[in-house]
Amino acid sequence: MFESSSVPFSSIEEALQRIKRGEMVVVVDDEHRENEGDLTLAAESVTPEAINFMATYGRGLICVALEGSLLDKLQIPLMVKDNSSPFETAFCISVEARSGTTTGISAADRSRTIQTLINPQSKAYDFVKPGHMFPLRAKPGGVLMRTGQTEASVDLARLAGCHPSGVICEIMNADGTMARLPDLIAFCQKHHLLMVTVADLVAYRLSKEPLVKYLKIETKETYWGTLQIHHFESLLDGGKHLAMVLGDLSKTPEPLVRVHLETIPDDLFNGGSLGNSFGLAMDHLQKEGAGVLVYLRRHAKTQGVIEETLVPPTSMNDKDIGVGAQILRHLGISNMRLLARKETKYSGLKGFGLSITRVEIFK
Template structure:
């Protein structure tokens, strides 16, 4: 999965430019770049010759604080550019004279948030990979446009890259690389926990950005999985109405207890219990508003829409990060939700689906049939 990124990192460190393209957003212009302190006249000439797109210095917000815009002088440790003082020992390469005018009015210096997990666009991804390669958050970047001002995409982009021997990476690959390689979710506590179904090992994980704490319940006193194991994995979203208050309107509690039982039976598995995902990610207030609309006749999909909210607002990135931490390779995924599988698939996981069996009652009948018929879930009904 990360071979392409490894190659790109190798190329970046070896003073080669790299192309980056956003595979999810067609309007995000692909770009060619190198770490700012590797820029030289040859690279600038190449960009000018083959692209009519904008060429600029891209810096991370964090790095911006080091950049003294007023004095028109960059203050990189190893010296990037000097606006005024060309003779400074700090100067690595004065790219102003070559092509870039660092006049702020012309917006040729851009700062990016570098939150690739939230916004995997070309700029953020560029700064991420430059930093993975061991450089500071600054890059010289050139939008790839042809002579008519049309962005290079698809086959045209690949042909260009092939012709000039340039490595191409996608924003998605960089995001996946980050999740897999940069410690993100942190395990904060562990204990044995006797449950109705048997004793399990409970691990608490925290997302350092959102501060949300998730729970992992493992089959026995395992800390992580070992090579060759194929655990049973359940990625479960919290549901306070059924799991705490015994609501009969949904199948969430059934799914939680069934998966805990199955994990214990299998002797090798984990339930990843995701908090902060109440109501398919819309929160408890909105979920209860949606329930109230359902009392008026709306189904589970239209109720969310009526509230102006997504039908499913969940993001399973935290689960992905936990799966990496658990050292899961191949697994059986206990789910009826095709989107969950699709999401995990995109991170290169290899798994087989096990469809959950759920019991119908008069209160959940419509909801569960809507999940199957309107949301494409693979549930097995039975008592």
């Protein structure tokens, strides 16, 4: 992950002041994610000049990030039902303002379409499909649920007191390659722009907003010994999650941690050391003498339905990482050894105040 101490990143507070004044900033994501920088502007500040700047100097695809409630109101659906893109970028059907535009592609036309999208008086009829403006559906909870530029732009606009929507454009070099960090630094210096990271935005929000609510703690005698079971509830989707603590965490600066996604048949019927990842992980914690297993339930609407959890999830998404990270921080963990089935990299952990010092593989 990029380190703010060695790179001229600005604070989120500085970026919010720029956004509030109607200026652009550059938002950089994690080097283990898309590893790119986006020009970012509050949608309510869009002008033909801003669109032209993005097209001329940013060179990437210009999109408008919107909340799901607005897209639903305007009847603008997702482009596909089954999103198979690596980072699940939620592209919607492209649109155009029905009135006030010509070909739709000009800077003025795209600016007009964005203005119409965020106009509270607009209705579904005010747009034609397809068009030249690409809406993106931001996840509820913003960067705390998905550490992408889509959510970052909406969060920055909202935190700056603007309409919760943003215009973004990936920054490309003149030769058509993606601009990486050294290129982005030069770009910002040339155009007098501030640059911030999604990780810093996550940290900023975490310092002000809770993601999970602590419910209770109980002690249980189990196959693996005495567990302190901490109960949490997600404030975003109501999901109930557990943190199972074995031993005294205060005695180790880097406790062993396993984050486990619920898979009902495997978890319920293959207990102990019979080969499932839950049981094997608990065996490792028992041998260690201390550690944590964070048990993340699947989405609240599927809880209790075995058919929905027959297939083990292949990996954690940003929502899982966000929830699990804040649970670990609640337990006072900052540095940890991660217990995993394979070598794993998680994006955005810096923003949660977490560091993985080592990955320990178990079979």
